Amino acid sequence: MRSGERKAGHRIADGREKARNTRKHPPSGAIGDPNRESADPGLQPPALSLATRFLSSVRPGIDETAAALGSADPGFASEVLAAADEANRRTNGRRVTFVVNRNINFTNVCVIDCLFCGYSVRPGDPAGFALSADEAVGRVRESISLGIREVCITGGLNPSLSLSHLAAIAGAIRREFPALHIHAFSPMEVAWLADREGLSAAAVLGRLKDAGVQSMPGTAAEILVDSVRRRICPGKLPVKRWVEIVKTAHRMGIPTTATIMCGHVETDSDVAEHLLVLRRIQEETGGFTEFVPLPFVPFRTALGRLMKSSRGRKRPTTHGSRQGGRSISGIDPGRQSSVVGGGLPGVLDADRMRRLHAVARLFFGDLIPNIQVSWTKLGVELARTTLHAGVSDMGGTLIEENITRLAGGTHGQYLSRDEFIRIIREEGLQPVERDTLYARFWGSGR
Numbered sequence: 001m002r003s004g005e006r007k008a009g010h011r012i013a014d015g016r017e018k019a020r021n022t023r024k025h026p027p028s029g030a031i032g033d034p035n036r037e038s039a040d041p042g043l044q045p046p047a048l049s050l051a052t053r054f055l056s057s058v059r060p061g062i063d064e065t066a067a068a069l070g071s072a073d074p075g076f077a078s079e080v081l082a083a084a085d086e087a088n089r090r091t092n093g094r095r096v097t098f099v100v101n102r103n104i105n106f107t108n109v110c111v112i113d114c115l116f117c118g119y120s121v122r123p124g125d126p127a128g129f130a131l132s133a134d135e136a137v138g139r140v141r142e143s144i145s146l147g148i149r150e151v152c153i154t155g156g157l158n159p160s161l162s163l164s165h166l167a168a169i170a171g172a173i174r175r176e177f178p179a180l181h182i183h184a185f186s187p188m189e190v191a192w193l194a195d196r197e198g199l200s201a202a203a204v205l206g207r208l209k210d211a212g213v214q215s216m217p218g219t220a221a222e223i224l225v226d227s228v229r230r231r232i233c234p235g236k237l238p239v240k241r242w243v244e245i246v247k248t249a250h251r252m253g254i255p256t257t258a259t260i261m262c263g264h265v266e267t268d269s270d271v272a273e274h275l276l277v278l279r280r281i282q283e284e285t286g287g288f289t290e291f292v293p294l295p296f297v298p299f300r301t302a303l304g305r306l307m308k309s310s311r312g313r314k315r316p317t318t319h320g321s322r323q324g325g326r327s328i329s330g331i332d333p334g335r336q337s338s339v340v341g342g343g344l345p346g347v348l349d350a351d352r353m354r355r356l357h358a359v360a361r362l363f364f365g366d367l368i369p370n371i372q373v374s375w376t377k378l379g380v381e382l383a384r385t386t387l388h389a390g391v392s393d394m395g396g397t398l399i400e401e402n403i404t405r406l407a408g409g410t411h412g413q414y415l416s417r418d419e420f421i422r423i424i425r426e427e428g429l430q431p432v433e434r435d436t437l438y439a440r441f442w443g444s445g446r
């Protein structure tokens with residue numbers, strides 16, 4: 001067993017330092033260096049290929065990143081995957097990390113209707129539930145023997161649950177299991193609590209931190225482009241507020257993950273813009289622990305039904321869905337056919353997903369050194385091949401993963417520590433267990 005030396009509290013400063021030192025200019029004379037001299041001054045230099053431009057960029061911009069994501073050139077795709085794999089090996093060696101954690105969903109009741117959500121029910125629905133602090137502690141207790149190091153707490157916007165209630169859940173877990181890391185709530189939940197209780201986001205975060213919350217999932221990000229959010233989750237906080245809450249959390253010493261939920265109505269430019277928003281935050285705060293691409297799981301969701309029924313139609317509407325009456329423009333039937341019913345068994349475009357992980361590795365450089373593949377969203381087989389596309393982390397064991405399952409995901413709710421070790425080794429890589437903040441590590445030789 002070995003443990004890392006880095007202290008969690010130093011991460012944010014470390015991130016800023018990395019931001020200054022990462023991906024400097026290409027060496028003079030390198031391919032793509034605008035100052036590079038042609039061997040024969042009489043000849044015009046050849047036009048630089050997309051791959052060359054993207055791979056040699058110091059800080060790729062929206063246009064070149066979108067082009068890289070959308071390129072249909074198989075040669076280019078191989079080049080990007082290989083470059084991402086190499087960049088990851090330079091940063092992380094052959095190590096692939098994972099965390100032994102447990103999910104707790106404190107409620108499934110929610111007052112807003114994100115079209116991609118298959119998890120929530122409306123207030124008053126007989127299927128609704130809300131956990132008490134004692135019940136949440138009970139859920140943790142039943143997983144302790146599995147060696148969990150983190151509890152991840154997420155839910156919905158339930159009008160019957162106050163900030164005090166959520167702080168009581170975190171506080172009860174903290175008192176009972178002081179060694180566990182509490183990774184909890186989301187920018188959307190913080191915004192909701194702040195609005196309902198007439199508090200600032202900083203005040204809400206302060207209460208939750210005092211109760212025991214140590215880090216926050218960077219969810220509710222979906223696509224950080226307001227025009228897309230208005231189509232798929234109009235009740236959700238706008239980009240500006242998401243960014244403010246995340247930056248506030250980082251400044252208060254609450255690191256977060258960074259996520260994207262894609263494979264629905266977004267364009268490659270939207271994805272590139274999302275990456276740029278995250279990069280700017282990280283350059284400022286250094287508070288992101290990892291980046292996690294999450295494909296949209298379409299089954300049992302209003303958006304999935306819309307995308308399915310929109311084949312061949314230009315402007316699908318939500319008639320008959322819970323979000324009835326609104327129209328959603330911009331669902332590309334070509335894209336949709338590769339998401340619903342194409343690629344993997346009806347779930348996602350595997351090549352695009354793998355390329356997104358690779359592009360993210362190159363886009364963020366060492367600024368966000370941990371790129372995670374979500375086995376619960378992609379499935380183990382695609383996750384394992386994506387380990388060779390710039391990915392350094394396989395996420396968590398996720399005992400009781402409900403949100404993907406209830407949207408129709410079929411990849412399971414739990415992957416044991418031994419299964420992580422086996423899968424990673426089978427890929428010729430080194431499994432290493434980590435804590436939430438990548439501050440302590442335990443080798444696989446148990």
Ligand code: SF4
Pocket residue numbers: 110111112113114117118119120155156157188233
């Ligand atoms: S994604 Fe979250 S905020 Fe949106 S409806 Fe589902 S539970 Fe509510």
